[in-house]
Amino acid sequence: MSAELSDLYRSLTVAVDDVTVAPPEVVRRHADRRALVRAAGSALAVAVLLGGVAVGGRLAFPVDGSVPLPPPADTPAPPSVAGSSTPTPSASAPPTPQSSSPTPSHTTAGGTRSGAPTGQATAHAPTSIPDRAFFVLAAANRTGLESTAAGPVLPTLCGARYASESAVVQRRARSIAYKRPETPAGNVPDGSYRHSITIYRPGRADDALRELRQAVRACPEQKMPDDTRVWRQRILDPGAYGDESVLFELRAPYPAGMGDPGAYEVRLVRAVRVDDVVTVLWEQGWEYTAAERAQVDADSRRAVAAIENWLG
Known part of the structure; x- marks a missing residue:
């Protein structure tokens, strides 16, 4: 930083309207800290995304070669790829509705x-x-x-x-x-x-x-x-x-x-x-x-x- 710019900045540190401007060293430290936080947040988001993909991969494609399990109910099925030999997991059958017929009753001498x-x-x-x-x-x-x-x-x-x-x-x-x-x-x-x-x-x-x-x-x-x-x-x-x-x-x-x-x-x-x-x-x-x-x-x-x- 040039001497004139430093002098100019120091001249701004005087109270203006009762507001004190922070020294340049403090401003620099705050800027460096925000940059580190942004970098850490980006790394964490990438790790979470990769982890989710890895978990999803284990659910859809077991490593032991068994038949793939169906995806969770709120997960859309992946689009089919032409020529792919991997079978698309079939949707599970809807539950059989229970009969609404009443329990059979038998008339006796008492009712x-x-x-x-x-x-x-x-x-x-x-x-x-x-x-x-x-x-x-x-x-x-x-x-x-x-x-x-x-x-x-x-x-x-x-x-x-x-x-x-x-x-x-x-x-x-x-x-x-x-x-x-x-x-x-x-x-x-x-x-x-x-x-x-x-x-x-x-x-x-x-x-x-x-x-x-x-x-x-x-x-x-x-x-x-x-x-x-x-x-x-x-x-x-x-x-x-x-x-x-x-x-x-x-x-x-x-x-x-x-x-x-x-x-x-x-x-x-x-x-x-x-x-x-x-x-x-x-x-x-x-x-x-x-x-x-x-x-x-x-x-x-x-x-x-x-x-x-x-x-x-």
Whole structure:
């Protein structure tokens, strides 16, 4: 810097309008520092850009020779080059929309219950039957007579055999006597049930009901052991119980001297499926009494409600 220029600059260092001009050495140092900052910023920007390209290169072209991964969703696909042997990554398929159909529901005696349709396995099939799975008679019908002795859970139907028996997980049964509300306490019962609960392997409970229907239809009449009468069997309208149900009757004339002339002894059997469980209510009577449909229907509803409460 020339002497005249230095003198001229120093003359400007006097206060002008109360503003002091910085000495030339300070101005020079500030200018040098700004130049260094600009150079460092440029180097950092280049490093970031190169790093991004390197990362992007690893995503699009793996070094191990595997199939290239698709680019991120917000990254445009590179333009195709004619003659290039590198396959262009295909766009990923859009997600399959979920069905808006509601969960299937099944009408039961107590209302509508959601659950698996016929033949569909449940997610958590039970493996044991607790005492609470058995229904309790209404207070007006109770006699206190109950037994868990072994015995058949279905009447004989011309010697029918059921393939679904091989799919039984567990079965429990009991016999329970009931009375009608008008029957005085201390009198003999008005009827009895053989009540059974059977767990089947997932998806096999509906086979049990199908086989039972076939057995009834294939045995329209028969003679029972130690009984000279001819019993006739027929399928009845089962009503809405559980996921599906079967109701049939066995009918025979009363033996001589029993019942009113021309009257019939009637037994009713209802089997109800709830998921992979089948409960059977077999009305067996008491000393030649006849089953009443209203009583069997009411106790069937109680039996289904107990099963549904157990299965949750």
